[in-house]
Amino acid sequence: MSVSRLSRPYAEGLVAGVLRYQRCAACGQAQRLARHACPACGSTDLRWHDCAGAGTVVAVTEVRRAPADAWRALVPYTLVLVDLDEGARLMGHGAAGLAIGQRVRGRVAEAAGHRVPHFSPIPPA
Numbered sequence: 001m002s003v004s005r006l007s008r009p010y011a012e013g014l015v016a017g018v019l020r021y022q023r024c025a026a027c028g029q030a031q032r033l034a035r036h037a038c039p040a041c042g043s044t045d046l047r048w049h050d051c052a053g054a055g056t057v058v059a060v061t062e063v064r065r066a067p068a069d070a071w072r073a074l075v076p077y078t079l080v081l082v083d084l085d086e087g088a089r090l091m092g093h094g095a096a097g098l099a100i101g102q103r104v105r106g107r108v109a110e111a112a113g114h115r116v117p118h119f120s121p122i123p124p125a
């Protein structure tokens, strides 16, 4: 997995076992994806925060063809896009059977030797 200067704090969070997202220190907007500048106000003062992990599934797919040899033993596996309650969006692995609109909680898990976000359903209250 390649890590850029932009995504390094996120990758370091995975190693530390926490999911992180960016928030603009000037206007407070959570960044859906990691950026160098805030699309709302133009500030470059974007800071990384740990997230609580809860969110809502906005897309689901099942991977049937491994993107690399290291992932071959995992197929088929579920990938999800999740809108975190903090306002950011993360992609991660998901429990089988997840559906759009479902409430989930993320944690860091091991997959094919990588640390990745993994989302599991939050049971209805």
Ligand SMILES: [Zn+2]
Pocket: 024, 025, 026, 027, 028, 029, 038, 039, 040, 041, 042, 043
């Ligand atoms: Zn801003």
